[in-house]
Amino acid sequence: MIRRIHILLLAAALVYAPRVASAQLRVVTSTTDLYDIAKAVGGNKITATHIGEGYQDPHFIEAKPSFVLQLRSADVWAFVGLDLEIGWMPLLLEGARNTRIRQGGSGYLDVSTVIPVLDRPQGNIDRSMGDVHAGGNPHYWLDPQNGRRIARLFKTKFTQLDPTNSSAYDANARAFEARLNAAEKGxxxxxxxxxxxxxxxxxxxxxxxxxxxxxxxxxxxxxxxxxxxxxxxxxxxxxxxxxxxxxxxxxxxxxxxxxxxxxxxxxxxxxxxxxxxxxxxxxxxxxxxxxxxxxxxxxxxxxx
Amino acid sequence: MRITRYFATCLLLVASAARAQQPDTIRSRSKADSIAKAVRDSVELMNALGAAVADTTQRPTVPLRPQGGSTNPRLLPDFSAVGDLVGDLSPKGSTQPDHSRLGVREVELSVQAVVDPYFRGDVFLGISDLEKISIEQAFLTTTSLPNQLELKIGRFLLPFGKQNLTHRHDLHAIEYPYVLQKLLSDDGLKGTGLWGSRVFAPFGFFQEIQLTAIDRISPATDGLTTAEDVNKSLGGLGFSARLRNYVDVSEAANVELSFSAMTGKRDQPLDATYTTLVKGGSNSQFVPRDVNATIARQSTFGVDFTYRWRPLQQGLYESFILQSEVMHQRNERNPALPVAECPFGAGTCGVPAYAGPARDYTGAYVFARYQTGQRRFIGARYDYVQNPETNGRTLNAGSVYLEWFPSEFTKLMAGYEGLKSADATLSNRLLLQAVFSMGPHKPHPF
The missing domain is CATH 3.40.50.1980 (Nitrogenase molybdenum iron protein domain)
Structure with a gap:
């Protein structure tokens, strides 16, 4: 009896394992910039979507239920951080009910953690200073050096979640940086x-x-x-x-x-x-x- | 409105410029200096923020938190407060429950945090002159259930209809629509119990089913006493269901069409006070009790529709909402009545008669709001309800609102309402509202 169970478990593992191995990482990003860099690094090993559009103010995106559908099956949720998405991200993450992308989950990716942040206020702040971001200025992607940092972060995260394709992620990240170096010369x-x-x-x-x-x-x-x-x-x-x-x-x-x-x-x-x-x-x-x-x-x- | 603002800005600029071009006087120099200083200050603020970075080449370590105080400030929950101030300038006197012309309708305090790896907690306390301190909401929410399942345990705004889930201070009008006030509750119907919901999309669009089992569907009515508690049997609990259907029509527009139902038992009045025998005491002996109410089933059904339009690129300046809800309430006409025991107590002798609602009630509202500028909105609402307080005679109201947000954290609103009540008299209401929010208040549901 035990042998039969073992055989069944082994068969199930054999059937299931290739699906996991071949499955693409599902990546959702808050902005189009993160989406584009994630696509460049992930290549055909990931599927990627984004919540905000490039011609939209990222501070004021509506937490539409249709976004919840994107997030509920995501493996990675990559966001700008520094409270840029504070007005809508909590609702979407709560609505998605996806433990992988909640804070502390393997796919929760606060991109700002690798950025040298500007305008980080010291001492007390209050709302008389306007919409000041307590953690610093979140619009960091407009510095190409930060573009490189973002690409390296995606490479690390994708490799961590999908080690079988680590060489592809590494090659793509290098290609991204090489292309950026060439563009900078231009x-x-x-x-x-x-x-x-x-x-x-x-x-x-x-x-x-x-x-x-x-x-x-x-x-x-x-x-x-x-x-x-x-x-x-x-x-x-x-x-x-x-x-x-x-x-x-x-x-x-x-x-x-x-x-x-x-x-x-x-x-x-x-x-x-x-x-x-x-x-x-x-x-x-x-x-x-x-x-x-x-x-x-x-x-x-x-x-x- | 935008043209008006544009011209007003032009006029102010021209006036300022004209003043600045006058012969040098102390006043004009002082004005120009102060304006120039304000601009310098704004740039210096940005520069100061930038200069304050200790070392921009280092990876940030710990998120910035206020200094001092708690031994572990990073684990503190989010605390916030919302003040809801209402002024009533109606020509024939205040129409507020406490008859105030200027009053603090409510202060809401909230404490919100992730409790542990499995739950988050939300507590909302309402403080008002009328209700003193009350537990508005206090619930645990699961964070790690599989299959898009979510459970809440505690007290929450009941998921019935669209606007009942919105805190009153966050409405786009000053008060809830009359159909909610008369068929559900003045300040949002709450339930204490269990809430389960699941998100699914079998047809490619967002759907969510929300089910609740709550202690009772309405709070005990002041002055009514029943022979038994409403929720003595499990059949006396309240139950509700809501099915949400949400579809993106385009990049800028979306619609939501949802259906709600709830049922439960509640106290309803008798024609007089009677004395009846109820089981009580440690020996479960029959003891007399004066009662003036009985228990009757009440069921409510609702449909709500919301259309939203907000262009992505100009969404800071333009948006539109059209919303409507229809509700129908069914009341049990012949509930079980207590048996009057004449020899006991001070109650009336005779056969008790039911004096609760002898009919069903229907109501609806239609609301529209248009954004006229970055921080300005105009809105209008039409209300219709068969008012249970006047045995179903119709109440009609039409209202218009001007809403202005000086910032994301303050709201000023003015509203006019023409109210035609059951006796066909027309009354005018003029209401003002100021709402301010302090602290990290969690965004409200879409």
């Missing part, structure tokens, strides 16, 4: 044109971009993160633009440009709608490399 002239040039940014989302390319943010359209500009603040921005000779207002496609138009009309400053994420301008920036290249070249052209 925009060196743009970097030189941008460095030190005064610009105005709408939101703090361009801090990492500035850290990378050396542009000098002389004013923010938002008086505090997430707070819409008041008339008196705009007047001050206009004075700053006139004083510094700032060349461009950089803003995301999901902000209302009427207020920026007002500043532009008063000062002649250009308005530059830059996609902050992959897919931010449909068709124009389909992947991470084209996103960085597009933003860099557009900005360089504006400030030259």
């Amino acid at each position: 925009w060196q002239a743009d970097l030189a044109a941008i460095k030190g040039k005064p610009v105005v940014a709408w939101h703090t989302s361009w801090r990492y971009f500035a850290e990378y390319n050396g542009m000098n943010i002389v004013a923010f359209m938002e008086p505090k993160p997430g707070v819409p500009p008041s008339p008196s603040h705009l007047y001050g921005v206009i004075q700053t633009v006139k004083r510094t000779g700032a060349k461009a207002i950089i803003m995301e496609p999901f902000y209302d440009r009427k207020v920026a138009d007002l500043v532009s009309k008063q000062t002649g400053i250009k308005i530059l709608i830059l996609p902050p994420s992959v897919g931010g301008i449909p068709g124009a920036v389909p992947d991470y490399f084209s996103l960085m290249r597009y933003d860099m070249s557009q900005l360089a052209n504006a400030v030259r």
